[in-house]
Amino acid sequence: xxxxxxxxxxxxxxxxxxxxxxxxxxxxxxxxxxxxxxxxxxxxxxxxxxxxxxxxxxxxxxxxxxxxxxxxxxxxxxxxxxxxxxxxxxxxxxxxxxxxxxxxxxxxxxxxxxxxxxxxxxxxxxxxxxxxxxxxxxxxxxxxxxxxxxxxxxxxxxxxxxxxxxxxxxxxxxxxxxxxxxxxxxxxxxxxxxxxxxxxxxxxxxxxxxxxxxxxxxxxxxxxxxxxxxxxxxxxxxxxxxxxxxxxxxxxxxxxxxxxxxxxxxxxxxxxxxxxxxxxxxxxxxxxxxxxxxxxxxxxxxxxxxxxxxxxxxxxxxxxxxxxxxxxxxxxxxxxxxxxxxxxxxxxxxxxxxxxxxxxxxxxxxxxxxxxxxxxxxxxxxxxxxxxxxxxxxxxxxxxxxxxxxxxxxxxxxxxxxxxxxxxxxxxxxxxx
Amino acid sequence: xxxxxxxxxxxxxxxxxxxxxxxxxxxxxxxxxxxxxxxxxxxxxxxxxxxxxxxxxxxxxxxxxxxxxxxxxxxxxxxxxxxxxxxxxxxxxxxxxxxxxxxxxxxxxxxxxxxxxxxxxxxxxxxxxx
Numbered sequence: 001x002x003x004x005x006x007x008x009x010x011x012x013x014x015x016x017x018x019x020x021x022x023x024x025x026x027x028x029x030x031x032x033x034x035x036x037x038x039x040x041x042x043x044x045x046x047x048x049x050x051x052x053x054x055x056x057x058x059x060x061x062x063x064x065x066x067x068x069x070x071x072x073x074x075x076x077x078x079x080x081x082x083x084x085x086x087x088x089x090x091x092x093x094x095x096x097x098x099x100x101x102x103x104x105x106x107x108x109x110x111x112x113x114x115x116x117x118x119x120x121x122x123x124x125x126x127x128x129x130x131x132x133x134x135x136x137x138x139x140x141x142x143x144x145x146x147x148x149x150x151x152x153x154x155x156x157x158x159x160x161x162x163x164x165x166x167x168x169x170x171x172x173x174x175x176x177x178x179x180x181x182x183x184x185x186x187x188x189x190x191x192x193x194x195x196x197x198x199x200x201x202x203x204x205x206x207x208x209x210x211x212x213x214x215x216x217x218x219x220x221x222x223x224x225x226x227x228x229x230x231x232x233x234x235x236x237x238x239x240x241x242x243x244x245x246x247x248x249x250x251x252x253x254x255x256x257x258x259x260x261x262x263x264x265x266x267x268x269x270x271x272x273x274x275x276x277x278x279x280x281x282x283x284x285x286x287x288x289x290x291x292x293x294x295x296x297x298x299x300x301x302x303x304x305x306x307x308x309x310x311x312x313x314x315x316x317x318x319x320x321x322x323x324x325x326x327x328x329x330x331x332x333x334x335x336x337x338x339x340x341x342x343x344x345x346x347x348x349x350x351x352x353x354x355x356x357x358x359x360x361x362x363x364x365x366x367x368x369x370x371x372x373x374x375x376x377x378x379x380x381x382x383x384x385x386x387x388x389x390x391x392x393x394x395x396x397x398x399x400x401x402x403x404x405x406x407x408x409x410x411x412x413x414x415x416x417x418x419x420x421x422x423x424x425x426x427x428x429x430x431x432x433x
Numbered sequence: 434x435x436x437x438x439x440x441x442x443x444x445x446x447x448x449x450x451x452x453x454x455x456x457x458x459x460x461x462x463x464x465x466x467x468x469x470x471x472x473x474x475x476x477x478x479x480x481x482x483x484x485x486x487x488x489x490x491x492x493x494x495x496x497x498x499x500x501x502x503x504x505x506x507x508x509x510x511x512x513x514x515x516x517x518x519x520x521x522x523x524x525x526x527x528x529x530x531x532x533x534x535x536x537x538x539x540x541x542x543x544x545x546x547x548x549x550x551x552x553x554x555x556x557x558x559x560x561x562x563x
Contacts (some may be wrong), residue, residue, distance in 0.1 A: 001551050004488045008512070008560030017562065025485040031562070038561055039507040046512045051519050063519060070491050070499075070556045084482040091474055096467040109475050118472045141477065153477035162475045245477035 006429050010036035011056040015252040016196075023151040030069040030076035033057050038262065104166075109244055111236065111265060115166040126161040129174030130432055134158035139183035140188035141244050141246030143254040150196060150254065155181070155245040156360060163244055167237035172215050173230060178432035180205065181245065184425055191297050191424060193238040194248040194264050199334075200257030202302045203238060204268035206406055208283035209293030211429055216272035220387050221410030224270055224303075224340065224417070235266035242382045256401030263302050268421075270408050276343035277407035278350035284425045285356060292427035298404065300335035303419035318414065320348045323360065325417045328363045335420035337363070342409040345416040360403050498557035500527045502546070509561040514535065516558065 011016055011033040015101050021029045034050045041049070055065055093103060100117050104110050116122065127134055138160055140152035157178065164177050181190050193203035207217060218228035226232040228275075242248035249255045249264070257264075274281045274290075283294035306312050313327035328337040342347065353359040469478045491497060499520065511530055520529035535543040550557060 002488045003549070003550065003554055003557055004490055005557035005559060007562050008558060009562030013562060021480060025483045026487060027484075028487060032558075038509060040511050041508060041517060043511045046508070047515050050512060051515050063516075063523070066558065067494065071493055073490055077486050081484045084484065086479045086481055088474060088476040088478050092471050093474070094469055094471045096469055098467065100470070100472055104475075117470065118475060119470055120473060123473055151480055155477035158473075158548055158549075159477055161476070162473050166475060240475070244475040247477070247479070273508060386550070410530050 004030075005069050006030050006032045006066060008032050008034055010034060010038070012036060014057060016254070016256060019253045020150065023108070028075065028080075031309035032062060032066050032069065032131075034062055036421065044376075051201055097428070106153045108164070108250060111239055111243065111249075115275070116168050118165040120208050122165045123158065123246045124162050124192075126165050126169070126171050126174055126228035127158065129161075129171035130157060130178060132157045132178065132432065138178060138181050139240065139246070141181070141190040141192050143192060143194070143246060143248045145184075145187065145189045145191055150247075150294070153245060153247055155241075159245055160241060163240040164237050167240050168233045169237050170229075170233075173234050173237070175429050176207065176211070176215075176234055176295055179429045181241055181428040182427055182432070187231075190246070191213055191299070192246045192248050193242040193267050194255060195255050195299065196248070196256055198256040198258050199301070200259050200261040201299055202261050202263040202268060203249040203302070204244075204298035204302075204338075205235070205238070205270065206282050206283045206296040207269070207271045207294070207429075208274065208288070208296070209429065210291050211293040212271045212274075217269075219271040219408050220275040221412060223273065223408040223410070224268060226266055231269045231271065232266055235269040236298070238267050261302065268298075268302065270340065270406055273343060273408045274407055276411065278343075278347055279405075279407060282404070282406050283426055288426065288428070293364075294426050295429055296426040297424040298338065298421040299424060300338065301332075301419055303338060303340055303417040303421065306339075306416050309418070320345055320416075321352050321362070324349070324359075324418070325363050331420050333352040335422040336404075337353070338404045338419055338421035339406070340409070340417040341405065341407050342414070343407060343411045344417050346407045348414075351400075356405050359405065363403055368384070442528060451475065494527045494556070495501060496526060498553060499556045499558060500529065500550050500554040501529055501531045502550075502557060502559040503531065503533045506561040507509060513558070513560055 007017075007029075009031050014033060017031055018027070021027050021031070033055045035053055035056050038046060038050070050408065051061060053062055055062055058065065093100060095103060097117055101114055104115060104117075105112065109115075134157050136157045138155055138157055140154045142150040142152040144150055160177055160181050161174060164174055169177065183190055184433060191203070192207045195201040195203075208271045211217075212219060215230045221227075223231075228237075239249070247254050272281055272283075281290060282296060283292065284290050286294070286296065286403055306323065306327065307314075309323070309327050309330070311330070312323050324339055327339075331337045349359060404421060404423050448541050501513050503509050510533070517529040517531040520527050532544055532546060534541070
């Protein structure tokens, strides 16, 4: 527009925003750093801490700096134009195995655990898992696939295979990883396992079809845990792909999860227990044939045992559908509800609802309630005139209507899990064989 | 006689010890140092960066109009209306207008507001980047 501008950003995001500014071609952009948090503070606290406060980085008054950002002439560096060519550095690294393990750790190519070193021989062996050209572009990934907030890195079939080797995968797992990493035809972007968001999201996969047995995915006791080679290494590979193919998970720049999420290590990998589920498989409900190999992607807060909710009233007569409904009513607006039912719980539900669709309709939660979220606070009499200007209301994300129900696990007790995971899309795995 | 036998035994033992030592030494020398291997980079490829022009700066803010744009982050309305109030109080010759960006989310666009800013604004403050 040709109009000077400054963005107000919390100082904790300094490193991230400097990298972001470089990526969008304006490394000298004049950002105003302030003391956070802003959310949940009162007007008086914000006036004291920010408006009349100092930039926590420079120690200088915020409003004085804003004035200078608009009036100080541009420096030579800020006037620089042209193009910065970049590459990914060396194509290979040479050293002893011990040296390479150390180097990969130092370069943050790993998840901090030892990896299988991706020698050309191992990578070529992994590539036996697909008929696709090793140089074929699979997709592009960034630390958030929402819009163009962070730059996208492109990657090939071979790049996916390298990360699959590092995670300890077998060649027969590779088509699943390629499907996961493939570009969403709606956006052209791939789905990262590790989001940049300060919320601390986790990625989740649901795998349906005969491939579950072909590669030994566990969908019995311990199904969602690290208790089978395929479940564990496929989940790990998704995170390594995010780290190396999408530049995700770098604390301070491409990872800002306030608390973090331990599930980012191997994600949530769910092979559905189609054999013991009384309902149609998840993939069939998404339009695929039964037996067809499909992986479905999700993102959200994660899941935990439904027993943790107070509404899970323990007793001799358990009304599981009602408990699900009560839990659904408690879920936040970002990701809706996700229920991972063990076969016994699914059978209890089946006794009352013939199909998942009927259950979902019955579970439909109440209209969104977002008290305080970007809702304009009424100005008081003491406020300055500008503070009385009204701000429009903010619409909802629409996550309330997103409910996913998956059946997996053992039948040794009536336990099940629930949480917030938003469905993204389903991909045919055999397209990547 | 006994002395000759003892000397012979000592000589044999010494020879055996020497042979054992050289054998061990040879084995140690034969064991290669940990072999170097080559591995492939696990990284994807970042795009090139095209540097953009920054807007020219203003001489001063007197008589200028600053748009203060709220992108809807929680409590940013409180912060930015307070900022507008600060300009009214501390820099009355500068006009500060608080505007709430339409749409939802940080990425959403508001073409009408951008057009208004292009026509009427001399400078823009936008928040909140968390």
